[in-house]
Amino acid sequence: MSLRSDLGKVRGLGSAKQGTSHWWMQRITAVALVPLAIWFVITASGLVGIDQAGFKAWLNEPGHMLMLILFIGALFYHMQLGLQVVIEDYVNGEGCKLFSQLAVTLGCSVIAVASLFAVLKIAL
Numbered sequence: 669m670s671l672r673s674d675l676g677k678v679r680g681l682g683s684a685k686q687g688t689s690h691w692w693m694q695r696i697t698a699v700a701l702v703p704l705a706i707w708f709v710i711t712a713s714g715l716v717g718i719d720q721a722g723f724k725a726w727l728n729e730p731g732h733m734l735m736l737i738l739f740i741g742a743l744f745y746h747m748q749l750g751l752q753v754v755i756e757d758y759v760n761g762e763g764c765k766l767f768s769q770l771a772v773t774l775g776c777s778v779i780a781v782a783s784l785f786a787v788l789k790i791a792l
Contacts (some may be wrong), residue, residue, distance in 0.1 A: 690749065697746035704739040720790070727791045736787055744780035748773060 711732070715723060727733050751772045759765045 690752075694746065694749045694753075697742045697749065700738075700742045701746060704735065704742060707735055708739050724790055727787070733787065733791050737784060740780060740783045740787070744776045744783070748776040751776075 711726075715726060718726070727736070752769060755765060755768045755772065759768050
Protein backbone atom coordinates (compact mmCIF):
# COMPACT_ATOMS: atom_id res chain seq x y z
CA MET A 669 0.00 0.00 0.00
CA SER A 670 1.38 3.36 -1.03
CA LEU A 671 0.52 6.79 0.30
CA ARG A 672 1.24 8.43 -3.04
CA SER A 673 -1.65 9.41 -5.27
CA ASP A 674 -2.07 7.89 -8.71
CA LEU A 675 -1.25 11.25 -10.30
CA GLY A 676 1.92 11.48 -8.20
CA LYS A 677 2.96 8.01 -9.32
CA VAL A 678 2.43 8.85 -12.99
CA ARG A 679 4.31 12.16 -12.78
CA GLY A 680 7.12 10.59 -10.77
CA LEU A 681 6.69 13.09 -7.98
CA GLY A 682 8.14 12.16 -4.65
CA SER A 683 11.34 12.03 -2.73
CA ALA A 684 14.52 12.70 -4.68
CA LYS A 685 16.45 10.75 -2.01
CA GLN A 686 18.87 13.64 -1.45
CA GLY A 687 17.25 15.65 1.33
CA THR A 688 18.78 13.76 4.22
CA SER A 689 22.34 13.89 2.94
CA HIS A 690 21.95 17.59 2.10
CA TRP A 691 20.63 18.28 5.60
CA TRP A 692 23.47 16.32 7.22
CA MET A 693 26.16 18.01 5.14
CA GLN A 694 24.80 21.43 6.05
CA ARG A 695 24.86 20.52 9.75
CA ILE A 696 28.34 18.98 9.55
CA THR A 697 29.80 22.02 7.83
CA ALA A 698 28.06 24.31 10.32
CA VAL A 699 29.57 22.40 13.26
CA ALA A 700 32.99 22.39 11.58
CA LEU A 701 32.78 26.13 10.95
CA VAL A 702 32.32 26.98 14.64
CA PRO A 703 35.88 26.16 15.77
CA LEU A 704 37.33 27.15 12.39
CA ALA A 705 35.66 30.57 12.51
CA ILE A 706 36.80 31.12 16.11
CA TRP A 707 40.34 30.18 15.08
CA PHE A 708 40.16 32.48 12.06
CA VAL A 709 38.90 35.50 14.02
CA ILE A 710 41.49 35.08 16.76
CA THR A 711 44.40 34.60 14.38
CA ALA A 712 43.23 37.28 11.92
CA SER A 713 43.02 39.81 14.74
CA GLY A 714 46.65 39.04 15.55
CA LEU A 715 47.66 39.67 11.94
CA VAL A 716 46.41 43.26 11.78
CA GLY A 717 49.11 45.52 10.39
CA ILE A 718 51.40 42.70 9.26
CA ASP A 719 53.14 42.87 5.89
CA GLN A 720 53.15 40.18 3.19
CA ALA A 721 56.42 38.65 4.37
CA GLY A 722 55.05 38.35 7.89
CA PHE A 723 51.85 36.79 6.60
CA LYS A 724 53.85 34.32 4.53
CA ALA A 725 55.90 33.38 7.58
CA TRP A 726 52.70 32.96 9.61
CA LEU A 727 51.11 30.86 6.88
CA ASN A 728 54.13 28.54 6.70
CA GLU A 729 53.89 27.69 10.40
CA PRO A 730 52.64 24.14 11.02
CA GLY A 731 48.89 23.86 10.87
CA HIS A 732 48.04 27.39 9.79
CA MET A 733 47.83 26.60 6.08
CA LEU A 734 45.81 23.45 6.77
CA MET A 735 43.39 25.29 9.04
CA LEU A 736 42.95 28.09 6.50
CA ILE A 737 42.30 25.61 3.67
CA LEU A 738 39.77 23.73 5.81
CA PHE A 739 38.07 27.01 6.72
CA ILE A 740 37.80 28.11 3.09
CA GLY A 741 36.50 24.72 1.93
CA ALA A 742 33.89 24.40 4.69
CA LEU A 743 32.83 28.04 4.33
CA PHE A 744 32.11 27.99 0.63
CA TYR A 745 30.54 24.52 0.66
CA HIS A 746 28.24 25.55 3.51
CA MET A 747 27.38 28.76 1.65
CA GLN A 748 26.52 26.81 -1.51
CA LEU A 749 24.29 24.41 0.42
CA GLY A 750 22.47 27.25 2.17
CA LEU A 751 21.91 29.25 -0.99
CA GLN A 752 20.65 26.12 -2.72
CA VAL A 753 17.92 25.74 -0.09
CA VAL A 754 16.95 29.40 -0.40
CA ILE A 755 16.68 29.09 -4.19
CA GLU A 756 14.65 25.89 -3.97
CA ASP A 757 12.23 27.47 -1.51
CA TYR A 758 11.81 30.98 -2.90
CA VAL A 759 12.60 31.07 -6.63
CA ASN A 760 9.62 30.40 -8.88
CA GLY A 761 9.87 29.00 -12.38
CA GLU A 762 11.96 26.00 -13.28
CA GLY A 763 14.19 27.84 -15.76
CA CYS A 764 15.04 30.61 -13.32
CA LYS A 765 15.55 28.07 -10.54
CA LEU A 766 17.92 25.99 -12.68
CA PHE A 767 19.90 29.05 -13.79
CA SER A 768 20.15 30.30 -10.21
CA GLN A 769 21.35 26.91 -8.95
CA LEU A 770 24.00 26.73 -11.66
CA ALA A 771 25.12 30.30 -10.99
CA VAL A 772 25.42 29.70 -7.24
CA THR A 773 27.29 26.41 -7.66
CA LEU A 774 29.66 27.86 -10.25
CA GLY A 775 30.17 31.09 -8.30
CA CYS A 776 30.93 29.33 -5.00
CA SER A 777 33.28 26.92 -6.76
CA VAL A 778 35.18 29.66 -8.58
CA ILE A 779 35.58 31.79 -5.47
CA ALA A 780 36.67 28.79 -3.37
CA VAL A 781 39.24 27.69 -5.95
CA ALA A 782 40.53 31.26 -6.33
CA SER A 783 40.85 31.57 -2.54
CA LEU A 784 42.69 28.26 -2.25
CA PHE A 785 44.96 29.22 -5.14
CA ALA A 786 45.76 32.54 -3.44
CA VAL A 787 46.63 30.82 -0.17
CA LEU A 788 48.83 28.28 -1.90
CA LYS A 789 50.53 30.92 -4.06
CA ILE A 790 51.38 33.04 -1.03
CA ALA A 791 52.56 30.05 0.98
CA LEU A 792 54.59 28.42 -1.75
